[in-house]
Amino acid sequence: MKPTTTSADWIARSLRSVWHPCTQMQHHEEVPLIAVSHAKGPWLYDHEGQRYLDGISSWWVNLFGHANPRINAALKDQLDKLEHAMLAGFTHEPVIELSEQLAALTGQQLGHAFYASDGASAVEIALKMSFHYWRNAGHADKQEFVCLQGSYHGETVGALGVTDVALFKDAYGPLLRAARTVTSPDARNAVDGESAQDVALRAAKDVEALFAERADKIAAIIVEPLVQCATGMAMHDPLYLQRLRELCDKYHVHLIADEIAVGCGRTGTFFACEQAAIWPDFMCLSKGISGGYLPLSLVLTTDKVYEGFYSEDITRGFLHSHSYTGNALACRAALATLQIFRDDDVLNKNRETATRLMLELAPLLDHKCVTHFRQRGMILAFDAVEPDTQRASTFARRFFTSAVENELLLRPIGRTVYLMPPYVLDEEEIVGLAARTRKVFEKVIAE
């Protein structure tokens, strides 16, 4: 009989051959690697059957649970029809239907979809399209990009140029084309009794000053609407987005909404921008759009931008491509995902789930080591008060390890603990997730 391969075997082999992302590999001498054997709903299982509640949706991608029967069925059906065909010179049903459905979700404001695979590629596309649009329009001087303090738009060289997270960016500084950075509207920056709206308006003034000075050189400003996730779930008031839209219109600067993490219902509306009642010139989507199944990203844009490239002259066209652009399987997973949104009244159900989670986490509100308890849709976060810098620097790792011991997958960002679970938690899972989060926090803060 073939001996069963244990988690320990897989882990040893992985550490020898797989270079894991966003990881100082030496940390795995202390922090356990987990070998996932299979997954179902919000649960990941290792080879011994030990389970972990995926409290961060496997890096914010999974919406309707792992091995979702409806997405699985759609993919199995698609697999027998067409797995992939190149999208230059060819087209197919899943990519057409997905583009049409997304355009409809924007009320036809963003009626043209350009596809890629990962989030960072979508960001690259939006940046290049904006620059090229202005060049085609006779404004070749508009070459600069503006991003927000604490912004995160991905790890490729262009996306890192508009990212402001020192840990990811600094080592590559000499490679990057620096963007201009404006004040973050993070509501935690409130001073002297300011409201979140006051902070938003103050931050927008910074944008206005920059635009007034050099809008003729600026192609676009890129923003993560409502929640800057990777910097630590920094949340801002929708008023900021309204002001950005006004300023972009006034000064002829493109607005790029990076909804890679916050789109697909994560903040309570399908698109985060809806809460500000605005549409950007470019919207980047990825992560949840395929239900967390397959790498799929896209940029939605306006008729105006599309027409700026439409010409007899090939060089005025957008000559960008990726081999897997518009992959049929990934698009079919996205169609199944959108169907679930329509069938299951997802946004309303999420409102109930988020309210229940808040209620169950409420005891933390008065905890002396908790500050800035906050929530937007299906993102809940709080910051640990940890004055000892040595302990603060290890907080995230210690929390992760303790969470794993309590059947949870949670990865704090610095001292920010957050929950961003799949949309399929039942009552027992909601109560369990909140109770264990509290238990882990109490333990780690008291260590």
Ligand SMILES: Cc1ncc(COP(=O)(O)O)c(C=O)c1O
């Ligand atoms: C807002 C935002 N933009 C871009 C990205 C990059 O996406 P990917 O990791 O798929 O390249 C991320 C990933 O976390 C993100 O949160």
